[in-house]
Amino acid sequence: MEIAQHKKRDRTGEVYGQYTIIGPTENPREWIARCSCGRERVVKNDNIWKLTSCKSCAAKKRNKKPKNDKFEEMKNWLKPKRPKFNNDAFYKIEDRDRFYQPIVGKLINEYRNTASFEIVNWHEVDYKELKRWNHRISVKKGKVTKIE
Numbered sequence: 071m072e073i074a075q076h077k078k079r080d081r082t083g084e085v086y087g088q089y090t091i092i093g094p095t096e097n098p099r100e101w102i103a104r105c106s107c108g109r110e111r112v113v114k115n116d117n118i119w120k121l122t123s124c125k126s127c128a129a130k131k132r133n134k135k136p137k138n139d140k141f142e143e144m145k146n147w148l149k150p151k152r153p154k155f156n157n158d159a160f161y162k163i164e165d166r167d168r169f170y171q172p173i174v175g176k177l178i179n180e181y182r183n184t185a186s187f188e189i190v191n192w193h194e195v196d197y198k199e200l201k202r203w204n205h206r207i208s209v210k211k212g213k214v215t216k217i218e
């Protein structure tokens with residue numbers, strides 16, 4: 071009786087995601103929830119609305135996606151495109167997230183969306199950050215302009 075008084079309401083039978091609440095625990099703030107696959111877990115009252123499915127079901131769902139998706143993505147990312155950038159030219163790189171001032175680099179390698187540069191000129195304020203990268207950075211192509 072004591073326990074029942076603490077409960078806001080009996081949630082037995084309520085469904086949250088793949089889970090169904092199958093009953094109370096000894097603890098008045100917790101419930102036993104059963105996933106559609108049969109796995110059970112204890113859930114706190116406050117977290118009950120967050121229930122989706124058990125880890126095993128979630129993993130199964132993830133694995134259903136074609137496995138090579140990520141790999142293809144990676145391949146595209148790394149695949150050198152028809153070179154647009156030039157090895158002899160200098161490029162101005164403006165990456166405000168990392169560098170205060172525009173820096174100047176020479177192309178090392180070009181990828182689909184990014185390119186890597188050897189940094190040959192920079193402002194003092196960015197020296198530390200560049201040193202951290204050993205003066206070689208890769209950057210999104212959109213942040214790069216050719217110096218004519």
Ligand SMILES: [Zn+2]
Pocket residue numbers: 088105106107108109123124125126127128
């Ligand atoms: Zn499950």
